[in-house]
Amino acid sequence: MKIFLKYTFIAFGTIAVLILLWASTLKLYNLHSVSVEAELFNTNSIEYHYINxxxxxxxxxxxxxxFLVLGAYQFIPFFRDKYLKLHRFTGKVFILLAAIIFxxxxxxxxxxxxxxMLETIVTIIFGTYLLYGTYKAYIYAKAKKINLHQKWVTRVYFIAIAVSTIRGIIALFMNFADYTLKEAFGISFFLAFILHLIGVEIWIRFLAKK
Ligand code: HEM
Structure with a gap:
Protein backbone atom coordinates (compact mmCIF):
# COMPACT_ATOMS: atom_id res chain seq x y z
CA MET A 1 0.00 0.00 0.00
CA LYS A 2 2.75 2.43 0.98
CA ILE A 3 4.65 1.73 -2.24
CA PHE A 4 1.47 2.27 -4.26
CA LEU A 5 0.78 5.63 -2.56
CA LYS A 6 4.42 6.63 -2.98
CA TYR A 7 4.38 6.07 -6.73
CA THR A 8 0.93 7.66 -7.04
CA PHE A 9 2.30 10.80 -5.36
CA ILE A 10 5.34 10.88 -7.66
CA ALA A 11 3.21 10.26 -10.78
CA PHE A 12 0.70 12.94 -9.74
CA GLY A 13 3.51 15.45 -9.10
CA THR A 14 5.17 14.69 -12.44
CA ILE A 15 1.93 15.11 -14.39
CA ALA A 16 1.14 18.35 -12.53
CA VAL A 17 4.58 19.75 -13.41
CA LEU A 18 4.29 18.76 -17.09
CA ILE A 19 0.81 20.29 -17.42
CA LEU A 20 1.96 23.51 -15.76
CA LEU A 21 5.03 23.73 -18.00
CA TRP A 22 2.88 23.34 -21.08
CA ALA A 23 0.16 25.75 -19.88
CA SER A 24 2.67 28.41 -18.80
CA THR A 25 4.62 28.28 -22.04
CA LEU A 26 1.36 28.65 -23.95
CA LYS A 27 0.35 31.55 -21.70
CA LEU A 28 3.68 33.29 -22.39
CA TYR A 29 3.02 32.98 -26.11
CA ASN A 30 -0.55 34.29 -25.69
CA LEU A 31 0.65 37.25 -23.62
CA HIS A 32 3.05 38.14 -26.37
CA SER A 33 0.20 37.79 -28.90
CA VAL A 34 -2.16 40.03 -26.90
CA SER A 35 0.54 42.70 -26.79
CA VAL A 36 0.76 42.81 -30.59
CA GLU A 37 -2.75 41.77 -31.69
CA ALA A 38 -5.11 42.66 -28.84
CA GLU A 39 -8.15 42.62 -31.14
CA LEU A 40 -7.84 38.82 -31.48
CA PHE A 41 -8.67 38.33 -27.80
CA ASN A 42 -11.98 38.47 -25.97
CA THR A 43 -12.03 41.42 -23.57
CA ASN A 44 -13.10 38.99 -20.78
CA SER A 45 -10.09 36.71 -21.32
CA ILE A 46 -7.18 36.39 -18.88
CA GLU A 47 -4.81 37.47 -21.64
CA TYR A 48 -6.72 40.73 -22.13
CA HIS A 49 -6.80 41.21 -18.38
CA TYR A 50 -2.98 41.31 -18.42
CA ILE A 51 -2.67 43.76 -21.28
CA ASN A 52 -1.47 46.60 -19.03
CA PHE A 67 11.57 26.98 -11.09
CA LEU A 68 9.63 23.95 -12.37
CA VAL A 69 12.52 22.66 -14.48
CA LEU A 70 15.25 23.36 -11.93
CA GLY A 71 13.20 21.95 -9.07
CA ALA A 72 12.52 18.72 -10.95
CA TYR A 73 16.26 18.39 -11.64
CA GLN A 74 17.18 19.04 -8.00
CA PHE A 75 14.90 16.26 -6.77
CA ILE A 76 16.55 13.50 -8.80
CA PRO A 77 18.90 11.73 -6.33
CA PHE A 78 21.32 10.59 -9.04
CA PHE A 79 22.18 14.17 -10.12
CA ARG A 80 22.10 15.46 -6.56
CA ASP A 81 24.67 12.93 -5.37
CA LYS A 82 26.88 12.94 -8.46
CA TYR A 83 27.11 16.72 -9.01
CA LEU A 84 26.98 18.16 -5.52
CA LYS A 85 28.62 21.49 -6.45
CA LEU A 86 26.09 22.00 -9.24
CA HIS A 87 23.28 21.08 -6.83
CA ARG A 88 24.45 23.80 -4.44
CA PHE A 89 24.64 26.41 -7.19
CA THR A 90 21.30 25.54 -8.81
CA GLY A 91 19.81 25.33 -5.33
CA LYS A 92 20.65 29.00 -4.75
CA VAL A 93 19.13 29.94 -8.11
CA PHE A 94 16.04 27.90 -7.20
CA ILE A 95 15.64 29.81 -3.92
CA LEU A 96 15.95 33.13 -5.74
CA LEU A 97 13.39 32.09 -8.37
CA ALA A 98 11.01 30.88 -5.66
CA ALA A 99 11.21 34.23 -3.87
CA ILE A 100 10.49 36.12 -7.13
CA ILE A 101 7.49 33.89 -7.99
CA PHE A 102 5.87 34.07 -4.56
CA MET A 117 -11.55 38.13 -3.04
CA LEU A 118 -10.94 34.50 -2.12
CA GLU A 119 -8.19 34.26 -4.76
CA THR A 120 -6.46 37.26 -3.17
CA ILE A 121 -6.79 35.93 0.40
CA VAL A 122 -5.63 32.39 -0.47
CA THR A 123 -2.65 33.73 -2.45
CA ILE A 124 -1.59 36.04 0.39
CA ILE A 125 -1.76 33.16 2.92
CA PHE A 126 -0.05 30.52 0.78
CA GLY A 127 2.36 32.98 -0.88
CA THR A 128 3.54 34.08 2.56
CA TYR A 129 3.79 30.48 3.79
CA LEU A 130 5.82 29.55 0.69
CA LEU A 131 8.15 32.52 1.23
CA TYR A 132 8.63 31.35 4.82
CA GLY A 133 9.27 27.78 3.57
CA THR A 134 11.84 29.06 1.06
CA TYR A 135 13.63 30.91 3.86
CA LYS A 136 13.61 27.79 6.06
CA ALA A 137 14.94 25.63 3.21
CA TYR A 138 17.82 28.06 2.69
CA ILE A 139 18.66 28.40 6.39
CA TYR A 140 18.70 24.62 6.90
CA ALA A 141 20.90 24.10 3.83
CA LYS A 142 23.38 26.67 5.21
CA ALA A 143 23.32 24.93 8.59
CA LYS A 144 23.87 21.55 6.83
CA LYS A 145 20.66 20.18 8.37
CA ILE A 146 19.92 18.26 5.19
CA ASN A 147 16.91 16.33 6.43
CA LEU A 148 15.06 19.51 7.41
CA HIS A 149 16.26 21.26 4.26
CA GLN A 150 14.77 18.49 2.10
CA LYS A 151 11.45 18.61 3.93
CA TRP A 152 11.06 22.34 3.33
CA VAL A 153 12.12 22.20 -0.30
CA THR A 154 9.61 19.40 -0.89
CA ARG A 155 6.87 21.46 0.77
CA VAL A 156 7.70 24.55 -1.28
CA TYR A 157 7.82 22.69 -4.59
CA PHE A 158 4.74 20.53 -4.12
CA ILE A 159 2.57 23.33 -2.75
CA ALA A 160 3.69 25.70 -5.53
CA ILE A 161 2.64 23.22 -8.22
CA ALA A 162 -0.91 23.38 -6.84
CA VAL A 163 -1.18 26.08 -9.51
CA SER A 164 -1.42 23.20 -11.97
CA THR A 165 -4.21 21.44 -10.04
CA ILE A 166 -6.09 24.75 -9.90
CA ARG A 167 -6.57 24.49 -13.67
CA GLY A 168 -8.22 21.07 -13.37
CA ILE A 169 -10.50 22.21 -10.54
CA ILE A 170 -11.51 25.33 -12.50
CA ALA A 171 -12.48 23.08 -15.42
CA LEU A 172 -14.64 20.94 -13.08
CA PHE A 173 -16.46 23.96 -11.64
CA MET A 174 -17.09 25.41 -15.09
CA ASN A 175 -18.33 22.13 -16.58
CA PHE A 176 -20.32 20.68 -13.69
CA ALA A 177 -21.41 23.69 -11.60
CA ASP A 178 -21.86 26.34 -14.30
CA TYR A 179 -19.33 28.70 -12.74
CA THR A 180 -17.79 31.37 -14.96
CA LEU A 181 -13.98 31.45 -15.13
CA LYS A 182 -13.92 34.45 -12.79
CA GLU A 183 -16.23 32.76 -10.26
CA ALA A 184 -14.25 29.52 -10.33
CA PHE A 185 -10.88 31.15 -9.61
CA GLY A 186 -11.02 31.76 -5.83
CA ILE A 187 -12.60 28.48 -4.76
CA SER A 188 -10.24 26.54 -7.04
CA PHE A 189 -7.19 28.31 -5.56
CA PHE A 190 -8.45 27.41 -2.08
CA LEU A 191 -9.17 23.73 -2.80
CA ALA A 192 -5.97 23.11 -4.77
CA PHE A 193 -3.63 24.65 -2.19
CA ILE A 194 -5.32 22.77 0.67
CA LEU A 195 -5.13 19.51 -1.29
CA HIS A 196 -1.42 19.97 -1.99
CA LEU A 197 -0.72 21.00 1.60
CA ILE A 198 -2.35 17.82 2.91
CA GLY A 199 -0.70 15.70 0.22
CA VAL A 200 2.81 16.92 0.92
CA GLU A 201 2.43 16.52 4.69
CA ILE A 202 1.32 12.90 4.15
CA TRP A 203 4.36 12.39 1.91
CA ILE A 204 6.80 13.93 4.42
CA ARG A 205 5.37 12.25 7.54
CA PHE A 206 4.52 8.78 6.21
CA LEU A 207 5.57 8.03 2.65
CA ALA A 208 9.08 9.48 2.34
CA LYS A 209 10.34 7.62 5.43
CA LYS A 210 12.27 4.44 4.66
C1 HEM B 1 5.17 27.03 -9.73
C2 HEM B 1 5.36 27.94 -10.60
C3 HEM B 1 4.28 28.82 -11.16
C4 HEM B 1 3.98 28.97 -12.46
C5 HEM B 1 4.68 28.28 -13.64
C6 HEM B 1 2.89 29.91 -12.54
C7 HEM B 1 2.28 30.30 -13.72
C8 HEM B 1 1.32 31.27 -13.82
C9 HEM B 1 0.70 31.69 -15.04
C10 HEM B 1 0.96 31.10 -16.43
C11 HEM B 1 -0.14 32.71 -14.76
C12 HEM B 1 -1.00 33.51 -15.75
C13 HEM B 1 -2.47 33.30 -15.52
C14 HEM B 1 -2.92 31.90 -15.73
O1 HEM B 1 -2.66 31.31 -16.80
O2 HEM B 1 -3.54 31.35 -14.79
C15 HEM B 1 -0.08 32.91 -13.32
C16 HEM B 1 -0.79 33.86 -12.62
C17 HEM B 1 -0.89 33.87 -11.25
N1 HEM B 1 -0.24 33.07 -10.36
FE1 HEM B 1 1.17 31.75 -10.84
N2 HEM B 1 2.55 30.32 -11.29
C18 HEM B 1 3.37 29.67 -10.40
C19 HEM B 1 3.31 29.76 -9.02
C20 HEM B 1 2.36 30.45 -8.32
C21 HEM B 1 2.13 30.37 -6.89
C22 HEM B 1 2.92 29.49 -5.95
C23 HEM B 1 1.10 31.19 -6.61
C24 HEM B 1 0.42 31.49 -5.28
C25 HEM B 1 1.00 31.43 -4.13
C26 HEM B 1 0.67 31.80 -7.84
C27 HEM B 1 -0.31 32.73 -7.94
C28 HEM B 1 -0.68 33.35 -9.11
C29 HEM B 1 -1.66 34.42 -9.17
C30 HEM B 1 -2.40 35.04 -8.01
C31 HEM B 1 -1.78 34.75 -10.51
C32 HEM B 1 -2.69 35.83 -11.09
C33 HEM B 1 -3.97 35.19 -11.49
C34 HEM B 1 -4.92 36.27 -11.91
O3 HEM B 1 -4.85 36.70 -13.07
O4 HEM B 1 -5.73 36.66 -11.08
N3 HEM B 1 1.45 31.32 -8.86
N4 HEM B 1 0.82 32.03 -12.77
Whole structure:
Protein backbone atom coordinates (compact mmCIF):
# COMPACT_ATOMS: atom_id res chain seq x y z
CA MET A 1 0.00 0.00 0.00
CA LYS A 2 2.75 2.43 0.98
CA ILE A 3 4.65 1.73 -2.24
CA PHE A 4 1.47 2.27 -4.26
CA LEU A 5 0.78 5.63 -2.56
CA LYS A 6 4.42 6.63 -2.98
CA TYR A 7 4.38 6.07 -6.73
CA THR A 8 0.93 7.66 -7.04
CA PHE A 9 2.30 10.80 -5.36
CA ILE A 10 5.34 10.88 -7.66
CA ALA A 11 3.21 10.26 -10.78
CA PHE A 12 0.70 12.94 -9.74
CA GLY A 13 3.51 15.45 -9.10
CA THR A 14 5.17 14.69 -12.44
CA ILE A 15 1.93 15.11 -14.39
CA ALA A 16 1.14 18.35 -12.53
CA VAL A 17 4.58 19.75 -13.41
CA LEU A 18 4.29 18.76 -17.09
CA ILE A 19 0.81 20.29 -17.42
CA LEU A 20 1.96 23.51 -15.76
CA LEU A 21 5.03 23.73 -18.00
CA TRP A 22 2.88 23.34 -21.08
CA ALA A 23 0.16 25.75 -19.88
CA SER A 24 2.67 28.41 -18.80
CA THR A 25 4.62 28.28 -22.04
CA LEU A 26 1.36 28.65 -23.95
CA LYS A 27 0.35 31.55 -21.70
CA LEU A 28 3.68 33.29 -22.39
CA TYR A 29 3.02 32.98 -26.11
CA ASN A 30 -0.55 34.29 -25.69
CA LEU A 31 0.65 37.25 -23.62
CA HIS A 32 3.05 38.14 -26.37
CA SER A 33 0.20 37.79 -28.90
CA VAL A 34 -2.16 40.03 -26.90
CA SER A 35 0.54 42.70 -26.79
CA VAL A 36 0.76 42.81 -30.59
CA GLU A 37 -2.75 41.77 -31.69
CA ALA A 38 -5.11 42.66 -28.84
CA GLU A 39 -8.15 42.62 -31.14
CA LEU A 40 -7.84 38.82 -31.48
CA PHE A 41 -8.67 38.33 -27.80
CA ASN A 42 -11.98 38.47 -25.97
CA THR A 43 -12.03 41.42 -23.57
CA ASN A 44 -13.10 38.99 -20.78
CA SER A 45 -10.09 36.71 -21.32
CA ILE A 46 -7.18 36.39 -18.88
CA GLU A 47 -4.81 37.47 -21.64
CA TYR A 48 -6.72 40.73 -22.13
CA HIS A 49 -6.80 41.21 -18.38
CA TYR A 50 -2.98 41.31 -18.42
CA ILE A 51 -2.67 43.76 -21.28
CA ASN A 52 -1.47 46.60 -19.03
CA UNK A 53 0.53 44.34 -16.70
CA UNK A 54 2.57 42.29 -19.11
CA UNK A 55 5.89 42.93 -17.40
CA UNK A 56 4.53 41.71 -14.08
CA UNK A 57 3.10 38.65 -15.84
CA UNK A 58 6.46 37.85 -17.45
CA UNK A 59 8.24 38.41 -14.14
CA UNK A 60 5.98 35.78 -12.58
CA UNK A 61 5.70 33.22 -15.38
CA UNK A 62 9.30 33.06 -16.70
CA UNK A 63 10.85 32.40 -13.25
CA UNK A 64 7.90 30.01 -12.70
CA UNK A 65 8.90 27.89 -15.69
CA UNK A 66 12.58 27.89 -14.65
CA PHE A 67 11.57 26.98 -11.09
CA LEU A 68 9.63 23.95 -12.37
CA VAL A 69 12.52 22.66 -14.48
CA LEU A 70 15.25 23.36 -11.93
CA GLY A 71 13.20 21.95 -9.07
CA ALA A 72 12.52 18.72 -10.95
CA TYR A 73 16.26 18.39 -11.64
CA GLN A 74 17.18 19.04 -8.00
CA PHE A 75 14.90 16.26 -6.77
CA ILE A 76 16.55 13.50 -8.80
CA PRO A 77 18.90 11.73 -6.33
CA PHE A 78 21.32 10.59 -9.04
CA PHE A 79 22.18 14.17 -10.12
CA ARG A 80 22.10 15.46 -6.56
CA ASP A 81 24.67 12.93 -5.37
CA LYS A 82 26.88 12.94 -8.46
CA TYR A 83 27.11 16.72 -9.01
CA LEU A 84 26.98 18.16 -5.52
CA LYS A 85 28.62 21.49 -6.45
CA LEU A 86 26.09 22.00 -9.24
CA HIS A 87 23.28 21.08 -6.83
CA ARG A 88 24.45 23.80 -4.44
CA PHE A 89 24.64 26.41 -7.19
CA THR A 90 21.30 25.54 -8.81
CA GLY A 91 19.81 25.33 -5.33
CA LYS A 92 20.65 29.00 -4.75
CA VAL A 93 19.13 29.94 -8.11
CA PHE A 94 16.04 27.90 -7.20
CA ILE A 95 15.64 29.81 -3.92
CA LEU A 96 15.95 33.13 -5.74
CA LEU A 97 13.39 32.09 -8.37
CA ALA A 98 11.01 30.88 -5.66
CA ALA A 99 11.21 34.23 -3.87
CA ILE A 100 10.49 36.12 -7.13
CA ILE A 101 7.49 33.89 -7.99
CA PHE A 102 5.87 34.07 -4.56
CA UNK A 103 6.34 37.84 -4.24
CA UNK A 104 4.96 38.48 -7.75
CA UNK A 105 2.07 36.07 -7.04
CA UNK A 106 1.06 38.18 -4.03
CA UNK A 107 1.43 41.41 -6.04
CA UNK A 108 -0.74 39.95 -8.85
CA UNK A 109 -3.40 38.73 -6.45
CA UNK A 110 -3.56 42.03 -4.56
CA UNK A 111 -3.35 44.52 -7.43
CA UNK A 112 -4.63 42.75 -10.56
CA UNK A 113 -6.69 39.71 -9.51
CA UNK A 114 -8.68 38.08 -12.27
CA UNK A 115 -10.94 36.28 -9.81
CA UNK A 116 -12.69 37.18 -6.56
CA MET A 117 -11.55 38.13 -3.04
CA LEU A 118 -10.94 34.50 -2.12
CA GLU A 119 -8.19 34.26 -4.76
CA THR A 120 -6.46 37.26 -3.17
CA ILE A 121 -6.79 35.93 0.40
CA VAL A 122 -5.63 32.39 -0.47
CA THR A 123 -2.65 33.73 -2.45
CA ILE A 124 -1.59 36.04 0.39
CA ILE A 125 -1.76 33.16 2.92
CA PHE A 126 -0.05 30.52 0.78
CA GLY A 127 2.36 32.98 -0.88
CA THR A 128 3.54 34.08 2.56
CA TYR A 129 3.79 30.48 3.79
CA LEU A 130 5.82 29.55 0.69
CA LEU A 131 8.15 32.52 1.23
CA TYR A 132 8.63 31.35 4.82
CA GLY A 133 9.27 27.78 3.57
CA THR A 134 11.84 29.06 1.06
CA TYR A 135 13.63 30.91 3.86
CA LYS A 136 13.61 27.79 6.06
CA ALA A 137 14.94 25.63 3.21
CA TYR A 138 17.82 28.06 2.69
CA ILE A 139 18.66 28.40 6.39
CA TYR A 140 18.70 24.62 6.90
CA ALA A 141 20.90 24.10 3.83
CA LYS A 142 23.38 26.67 5.21
CA ALA A 143 23.32 24.93 8.59
CA LYS A 144 23.87 21.55 6.83
CA LYS A 145 20.66 20.18 8.37
CA ILE A 146 19.92 18.26 5.19
CA ASN A 147 16.91 16.33 6.43
CA LEU A 148 15.06 19.51 7.41
CA HIS A 149 16.26 21.26 4.26
CA GLN A 150 14.77 18.49 2.10
CA LYS A 151 11.45 18.61 3.93
CA TRP A 152 11.06 22.34 3.33
CA VAL A 153 12.12 22.20 -0.30
CA THR A 154 9.61 19.40 -0.89
CA ARG A 155 6.87 21.46 0.77
CA VAL A 156 7.70 24.55 -1.28
CA TYR A 157 7.82 22.69 -4.59
CA PHE A 158 4.74 20.53 -4.12
CA ILE A 159 2.57 23.33 -2.75
CA ALA A 160 3.69 25.70 -5.53
CA ILE A 161 2.64 23.22 -8.22
CA ALA A 162 -0.91 23.38 -6.84
CA VAL A 163 -1.18 26.08 -9.51
CA SER A 164 -1.42 23.20 -11.97
CA THR A 165 -4.21 21.44 -10.04
CA ILE A 166 -6.09 24.75 -9.90
CA ARG A 167 -6.57 24.49 -13.67
CA GLY A 168 -8.22 21.07 -13.37
CA ILE A 169 -10.50 22.21 -10.54
CA ILE A 170 -11.51 25.33 -12.50
CA ALA A 171 -12.48 23.08 -15.42
CA LEU A 172 -14.64 20.94 -13.08
CA PHE A 173 -16.46 23.96 -11.64
CA MET A 174 -17.09 25.41 -15.09
CA ASN A 175 -18.33 22.13 -16.58
CA PHE A 176 -20.32 20.68 -13.69
CA ALA A 177 -21.41 23.69 -11.60
CA ASP A 178 -21.86 26.34 -14.30
CA TYR A 179 -19.33 28.70 -12.74
CA THR A 180 -17.79 31.37 -14.96
CA LEU A 181 -13.98 31.45 -15.13
CA LYS A 182 -13.92 34.45 -12.79
CA GLU A 183 -16.23 32.76 -10.26
CA ALA A 184 -14.25 29.52 -10.33
CA PHE A 185 -10.88 31.15 -9.61
CA GLY A 186 -11.02 31.76 -5.83
CA ILE A 187 -12.60 28.48 -4.76
CA SER A 188 -10.24 26.54 -7.04
CA PHE A 189 -7.19 28.31 -5.56
CA PHE A 190 -8.45 27.41 -2.08
CA LEU A 191 -9.17 23.73 -2.80
CA ALA A 192 -5.97 23.11 -4.77
CA PHE A 193 -3.63 24.65 -2.19
CA ILE A 194 -5.32 22.77 0.67
CA LEU A 195 -5.13 19.51 -1.29
CA HIS A 196 -1.42 19.97 -1.99
CA LEU A 197 -0.72 21.00 1.60
CA ILE A 198 -2.35 17.82 2.91
CA GLY A 199 -0.70 15.70 0.22
CA VAL A 200 2.81 16.92 0.92
CA GLU A 201 2.43 16.52 4.69
CA ILE A 202 1.32 12.90 4.15
CA TRP A 203 4.36 12.39 1.91
CA ILE A 204 6.80 13.93 4.42
CA ARG A 205 5.37 12.25 7.54
CA PHE A 206 4.52 8.78 6.21
CA LEU A 207 5.57 8.03 2.65
CA ALA A 208 9.08 9.48 2.34
CA LYS A 209 10.34 7.62 5.43
CA LYS A 210 12.27 4.44 4.66
C1 HEM B 1 5.17 27.03 -9.73
C2 HEM B 1 5.36 27.94 -10.60
C3 HEM B 1 4.28 28.82 -11.16
C4 HEM B 1 3.98 28.97 -12.46
C5 HEM B 1 4.68 28.28 -13.64
C6 HEM B 1 2.89 29.91 -12.54
C7 HEM B 1 2.28 30.30 -13.72
C8 HEM B 1 1.32 31.27 -13.82
C9 HEM B 1 0.70 31.69 -15.04
C10 HEM B 1 0.96 31.10 -16.43
C11 HEM B 1 -0.14 32.71 -14.76
C12 HEM B 1 -1.00 33.51 -15.75
C13 HEM B 1 -2.47 33.30 -15.52
C14 HEM B 1 -2.92 31.90 -15.73
O1 HEM B 1 -2.66 31.31 -16.80
O2 HEM B 1 -3.54 31.35 -14.79
C15 HEM B 1 -0.08 32.91 -13.32
C16 HEM B 1 -0.79 33.86 -12.62
C17 HEM B 1 -0.89 33.87 -11.25
N1 HEM B 1 -0.24 33.07 -10.36
FE1 HEM B 1 1.17 31.75 -10.84
N2 HEM B 1 2.55 30.32 -11.29
C18 HEM B 1 3.37 29.67 -10.40
C19 HEM B 1 3.31 29.76 -9.02
C20 HEM B 1 2.36 30.45 -8.32
C21 HEM B 1 2.13 30.37 -6.89
C22 HEM B 1 2.92 29.49 -5.95
C23 HEM B 1 1.10 31.19 -6.61
C24 HEM B 1 0.42 31.49 -5.28
C25 HEM B 1 1.00 31.43 -4.13
C26 HEM B 1 0.67 31.80 -7.84
C27 HEM B 1 -0.31 32.73 -7.94
C28 HEM B 1 -0.68 33.35 -9.11
C29 HEM B 1 -1.66 34.42 -9.17
C30 HEM B 1 -2.40 35.04 -8.01
C31 HEM B 1 -1.78 34.75 -10.51
C32 HEM B 1 -2.69 35.83 -11.09
C33 HEM B 1 -3.97 35.19 -11.49
C34 HEM B 1 -4.92 36.27 -11.91
O3 HEM B 1 -4.85 36.70 -13.07
O4 HEM B 1 -5.73 36.66 -11.08
N3 HEM B 1 1.45 31.32 -8.86
N4 HEM B 1 0.82 32.03 -12.77
Missing amino acids: HLLLGYLHIIPGIL ITAIVLAVFVPFGD
